[in-house]
Amino acid sequence: MSEPKIIEIETLSPDDPFLFTQTPPPEKQSIYELLEDEIMKSDLPDSEKTKKLSRLLKNREKKVNLMITGATGAGKSSTVNAMFHMEVAKIGVGADPETAELSRYELDNLTIWDTPGLGDGAAKDEKITRSIIRKLNEADEHCDPLIDMVLVVLDASTKDLGTSYSLINNVLIPCLGKKAAAERIIVALNQSDIAMKGAHWNAEKNEPDEVLSAFLDEKAESVRRRIRESTGLDLRPVCYCAGYKEAGKSQRNPYNLTRLFYCIIRSIPKDKRLVLADNINDDADNWMYDDKESDYRKETENEFFDTVWDCIADSADTGSEIGGEILGIPGKIAGGIIGGIAGAVRGIFSAVFGTI
Ligand SMILES: Nc1nc2c(ncn2[C@@H]2O[C@H](COP(=O)(O)OP(=O)(O)O)[C@@H](O)[C@H]2O)c(=O)[nH]1
Numbered sequence: 001m002s003e004p005k006i007i008e009i010e011t012l013s014p015d016d017p018f019l020f021t022q023t024p025p026p027e028k029q030s031i032y033e034l035l036e037d038e039i040m041k042s043d044l045p046d047s048e049k050t051k052k053l054s055r056l057l058k059n060r061e062k063k064v065n066l067m068i069t070g071a072t073g074a075g076k077s078s079t080v081n082a083m084f085h086m087e088v089a090k091i092g093v094g095a096d097p098e099t100a101e102l103s104r105y106e107l108d109n110l111t112i113w114d115t116p117g118l119g120d121g122a123a124k125d126e127k128i129t130r131s132i133i134r135k136l137n138e139a140d141e142h143c144d145p146l147i148d149m150v151l152v153v154l155d156a157s158t159k160d161l162g163t164s165y166s167l168i169n170n171v172l173i174p175c176l177g178k179k180a181a182a183e184r185i186i187v188a189l190n191q192s193d194i195a196m197k198g199a200h201w202n203a204e205k206n207e208p209d210e211v212l213s214a215f216l217d218e219k220a221e222s223v224r225r226r227i228r229e230s231t232g233l234d235l236r237p238v239c240y241c242a243g244y245k246e247a248g249k250s251q252r253n254p255y256n257l258t259r260l261f262y263c264i265i266r267s268i269p270k271d272k273r274l275v276l277a278d279n280i281n282d283d284a285d286n287w288m289y290d291d292k293e294s295d296y297r298k299e300t301e302n303e304f305f306d307t308v309w310d311c312i313a314d315s316a317d318t319g320s321e322i323g324g325e326i327l328g329i330p331g332k333i334a335g336g337i338i339g340g341i342a343g344a345v346r347g348i349f350s351a352v353f354g355t356i
């Protein structure tokens with residue numbers, strides 16, 4: 001399993017002084033390498049291969065920055081650990097966040113900004129809020145917003161969500177503006193398993209029974225209403241369970257992590273999504289249980305296939321895709337490579353998700 005390459009406490013100073021790197025363990029083959037292989041293996045003319053490889057290389061430079069925020073103990077670290085190939089610090093015990101500044105975790109081109117929880121005192125809250133606002137206003141080297149999306153983790157098992165509402169309604173949405181907020185904020189209700197104090201959770205199937213499902217729907221609806229009434233923005237929360245694995249104790253697998261991951265990839269710019277494919281946690285148990293409202297694993301795979309196609313195809317290929325005859329030879333070009341690419345994407349996800 002890969003480990004985060006860089007772990008650092010964000011100092012919010014402009015010149016990032018504390019960068020240190022660990023030697024990464026041997027890598028599994030990345031999606032970029034698989035795609036490179038497919039392009040090389042294809043019967044495309046050499047000039048086409050070169051064009052496609054160049055596009056792929058450009059795409060490989062993309063970076064994704066996710067911010068994860070919410071109250072202390074909501075399950076932010078657990079969520080990141082379950083979803084990605086990184087062990088994010090310790091899973092918190094106790095209520096005291098170590099620092100009032102943001103922590104940064106990096107794995108390849110994926111950076112996660114973890115904010116300490118709010119609600120541990122007004123002075124601390126103000127400091128954290130200011131750090132969040134500054135980070136959300138930061139631009140990357142292309143003058144695009146640095147933070148691609150914000151995941152707000154709420155604890156479904158608590159009645160007191162006041163601090164989280166205040167964070168969403170008074171900080172995140174006003175800071176991003178309504179349009180960007182609609183696209184880039186995901187509200188997620190974690191700890192669905194213990195939302196009714198542990199009752200109505202079917203441990204064998206690792207899913208809520210009907211009573212708990214209805215309770216969670218109502219909880220999600222009430223969160224949605226609170227945000228809409230205050231900001232006019234309609235965000236539909238995802239109920240899930242990050243699960244836990246503690247040595248010597250019973251283990252609980254994640255639930256609906258597939259749905260959450262699917263929402264996350266859809267919320268980040270299309271040309272950056274491959275970064276996530278490369279860093280997804282490949283423990284199949286983490287992706288086995290969900291509400292089956294949709295086939296999230298299949299949809300995720302499709303989403304990535306579209307992304308890959310967009311990233312290496314050019315206008316001639318696209319023309320051939322729709323027109324077929326219009327461009328003649330490019331039609332063949334598209335056909336000659338599309339199967340290999342679909343296979344590579346499917347291969348990655350069957351390995352990660354276990355089946356498909
Ligand atoms: N029952 C249950 N416990 C969870 C879940 N997610 C996290 N936890 C537990 O909640 C506690 C706080 O989690 P942590 O990830 O450190 O929260 P953070 O402070 O938001 O980073 C830990 O003891 C976790 O094991 C979940 O989905 N279900």
Ligand SMILES: [Mg+2]
Binds near residue numbers: 077090091092
């Ligand atoms: Mg944490």
